[in-house]
Amino acid sequence: MTLRTLAFSLIAAAVSLVGSALPARAIGTYSVSVVRVATPPVLDGTLGDPVWKTGAHVQLGWDSTFQRAATETTDAYLLADDRYLYIGWDVEQTEPITATVHTNDTGLGADDIVRVFLWPGGDTGFEYFFAANAIGTRYANSSENAAFAPEWTVVSARNATGYTVTERIPLAVLRGDGRSAWRIQFDRRVVANNGQMLVWSHDPAQRNDDDVTFVGAIQGMRGASAPAKAKPRLNLYALGAVAAQSLGGSTSRVGADLALPITATASFLATFHPDYSNVELDQQSISPTAFQRQYQEVRPFFTQGASFYNNFNCNDCVAVPFLYTPSIPTPRDGFAVEGVQGQAHFAAFDSLSNGRTDTAQAVALVSPDHKQHLIFQRSGVDLPGVHDVASYGQYQIGNAHNFSVYATVGQENGTFVTDPREGRYREYGINLYTPKSGFFAAYHDVGSQYAPFDGFTNIDDVRGPSVYTFKQWDSPKSFITSLEISQDVQRYKNRFGQWDDVNHSTAISVMTKNLFYVAYSLGAQYLLFPGTPGEFANQNGLSVSYDMASSTPTDFGFYYGRFGQGYLHTTNRDTTIALDKRTNLTLVANSTSYVRDSGIRDVQWLEKASLGFQIDPHTSFALGVRKIVGTGPTYFSTPDYLNATNLSAAFYKRFGPSELYVVYGDPNALRTKPAFIVKYILYVGAQKGT
Numbered sequence: 001m002t003l004r005t006l007a008f009s010l011i012a013a014a015v016s017l018v019g020s021a022l023p024a025r026a027i028g029t030y031s032v033s034v035v036r037v038a039t040p041p042v043l044d045g046t047l048g049d050p051v052w053k054t055g056a057h058v059q060l061g062w063d064s065t066f067q068r069a070a071t072e073t074t075d076a077y078l079l080a081d082d083r084y085l086y087i088g089w090d091v092e093q094t095e096p097i098t099a100t101v102h103t104n105d106t107g108l109g110a111d112d113i114v115r116v117f118l119w120p121g122g123d124t125g126f127e128y129f130f131a132a133n134a135i136g137t138r139y140a141n142s143s144e145n146a147a148f149a150p151e152w153t154v155v156s157a158r159n160a161t162g163y164t165v166t167e168r169i170p171l172a173v174l175r176g177d178g179r180s181a182w183r184i185q186f187d188r189r190v191v192a193n194n195g196q197m198l199v200w201s202h203d204p205a206q207r208n209d210d211d212v213t214f215v216g217a218i219q220g221m222r223g224a225s226a227p228a229k230a231k232p233r234l235n236l237y238a239l240g241a242v243a244a245q246s247l248g249g250s251t252s253r254v255g256a257d258l259a260l261p262i263t264a265t266a267s268f269l270a271t272f273h274p275d276y277s278n279v280e281l282d283q284q285s286i287s288p289t290a291f292q293r294q295y296q297e298v299r300p301f302f303t304q305g306a307s308f309y310n311n312f313n314c315n316d317c318v319a320v321p322f323l324y325t326p327s328i329p330t331p332r333d334g335f336a337v338e339g340v341q342g343q344a345h346f347a348a349f350d351s352l353s354n355g356r357t358d359t360a361q362a363v364a365l366v367s368p369d370h371k372q373h374l375i376f377q378r379s380g381v382d383l384p385g386v387h388d389v390a391s392y393g394q395y396q397i398g399n400a401h402n403f404s405v406y407a408t409v410g411q412e413n414g415t416f417v418t419d420p421r422e423g424r425y426r427e428y429g430i431n432l433y434t435p436k437s438g439f440f441a442a443y444h445d446v447g448s449q450y451a452p453f454d455g456f457t458n459i460d461d462v463r464g465p466s467v468y469t470f471k472q473w474d475s476p477k478s479f480i481t482s483l484e485i486s487q488d489v490q491r492y493k494n495r496f497g498q499w500d501d502v503n504h505s506t507a508i509s510v511m512t513k514n515l516f517y518v519a520y521s522l523g524a525q526y527l528l529f530p531g532t533p534g535e536f537a538n539q540n541g542l543s544v545s546y547d548m549a550s551s552t553p554t555d556f557g558f559y560y561g562r563f564g565q566g567y568l569h570t571t572n573r574d575t576t577i578a579l580d581k582r583t584n585l586t587l588v589a590n591s592t593s594y595v596r597d598s599g600i601r602d603v604q605w606l607e608k609a610s611l612g613f614q615i616d617p618h619t620s621f622a623l624g625v626r627k628i629v630g631t632g633p634t635y636f637s638t639p640d641y642l643n644a645t646n647l648s649a650a651f652y653k654r655f656g657p658s659e660l661y662v663v664y665g666d667p668n669a670l671r672t673k674p675a676f677i678v679k680y681i682l683y684v685g686a687q688k689g690t
Contacts, residue, residue, distance in 0.1 A: 266339025
């Protein structure tokens with residue numbers, strides 16, 4: 001770790017300690033006191049054990065989707081001892097129950113779930129949630145670490161009126177500052193009602209169920225998750241790859257990831273010989289775009305601290321994110337500091353590669369009443385002949401209910417910025433909103449030499465206003481349950497006074513009671529890139545989706561418009577079919593047909609098929625094949641013909657403190673390298689992601 005990074009981290013920690021002396025936000029109307037028990041309740045998927053009904057009781061009485069009183073009953077009961085928090089759920093549901101996920105820690109986004117949110121460190125501390133479905137499958141999440149996957153217990157069962165869930169959550173996996181009053185929220189999703197959400201603590205201005213400004217409180221936690229309970233974590237892994245000599249040959253490697261607590265809510269992190277074998281989600285796409293394509297970060301060293309960076313408010317965002325870690329090579333070694341202290345979140349990392357060093361630092365301060373936010377972020381790159389630094393600051397103030405204004409000032413300096421004025425980034429904006437409407441306006445000013453090495457710059461040399469507004473109407477008893485109309489206007493000129501990026505678009509969407517979602521878009525976008533004539537990049541059209549909130553959605557989309565120096569048709573077709581309770585088949589067939597002004601027609605297809613087998617709560621297997629063939633649409637460049645086929649397979653097993661991966665290929669690559677990989681991970685000390 002460089003001295004600069006270490007110094008920044010120490011300063012951030014000192015500033016945050018000052019923030020911890022600020023008065024805590026007042027507890028709202030929704031507050032319960034946990035009931036402590038000497039004998040744990042029985043976890044059997046029922047609330048038959050009499051001790052459950054002695055617990056603190058909450059009822060989810062608000063439908064946040066349709067902004068009305070809940071029409072079905074959801075009760076939750078809370079108990080605790082010195083090691084665990086126990087939650088029992090009694091769910092009334094007349095709609096068909098959706099429970100399709102059988103493997104833990106893979107996400108429950110397509111199932112009916114009950115979920116509890118916890119903030120052991122108060123308003124500005126880490127956020128955790130624990131979710132479970134009606135068959136006992138569980139998933140947990142932490143704002144500190146995207147890999148958060150501790151062991152906790154869920155037993156669920158269906159009954160005549162709905163379903164019941166009984167849970168045991170270990171307090172040792174939560175990081176707080178020792179306070180006895182935590183923030184807490186409960187919600188529930190009903191897939192058959194287009195993903196309807198029911199919630200406990202609510203407010204007319206609340207836009208998200210987990211908006212910490214409006215959540216409730218749980219009293220009497222008696223210092224659980226105190227500083228003394230923080231544990232270090234060491235991840236040891238070994239892997240071997242078998243491949244032909246012509247493809248690099250067989251290899252093996254060992255490595256480690258380390259997390260050492262500094263305080264109860266801050267850690268020092270390190271990685272040595274990072275793991276290159278991760279098989280991630282398929283991100284290949286032929287969706288037309290005139291800009292550089294943006295990809296999701298999948299490497300553990302960068303995903304762990306991702307939530308600390310890029311937390312800037314931006315409207316019709318231009319040239320973001322400011323830190324784009326996929327552009328950073330996988331490090332030889334890496335070091336980081338990150339955490340929360342008082343009113344501050346802070347993070348810093350050094351990524352060390354052969355001949356290259358990438359660094360980043362961030363600190364965010366929020367006032368106790370959540371009305372003011374101050375953010376600073378910096379990133380830098382050093383490699384032979386190149387030095388590049390980009391720094392940003394943002395101040396935001398509002399009433400935490402329906403109004404805020406912000407100002408962002410950024411500057412890039414370095415080898416390729418010959419005029420500092422042209423390395424600037426400026427944005428000034430205003431937000432007016434309710435849970436069902438919004439007006440978001442901004443003025444953007446980005447210099448012609450602004451292009452940070454570790455940022456994502458889709459366009460620069462623009463200045464001008466933008467406005468985005470939307471309005472949603474709900475009618476839960478009608479055939480059309482939701483209607484939304486939105487309008488987006490962007491009008492940017494370059495430094496010569498020419499129109500550089502002009503966009504006028506309108507979108508209309510409806511959701512029906514029988515689970516159809518229909519969206520129609522129309523408008524025009526004009527782009528002028530350096531050294532090219534200006535042209536349009538239009539794709540307007542219609543999309544129709546069925547059962548989109550479930551694990552078996554079907555979608556069809558058709559789009560058309562002037563694109564560069566020709567006209568483009570894009571057609572998307574995809575569906576997921578449940579072959580049985582544990583097996584899903586996903587089919588995708590997307591195509592583009594581009595007729596250039598010269599009369600030449602270019603066609604490209606993306607075809608995918610994948611099978612997912614959920615063997616048991618700790619074991620899964622996936623098999624996928626993908627082919628991209630043909631010439632894709634281009635915007636002022638020479639079209640490329642592509643013929644690439646990818647085959648991949650992955651087996652996963654979690655047992656005790658260990659994980660085993662057996663993998664062939666990589667679905668995130670255009671072509672699979674024929675390699676067979678076995679990886680074993682052992683977690684020593686704290687559990688995975690904690």
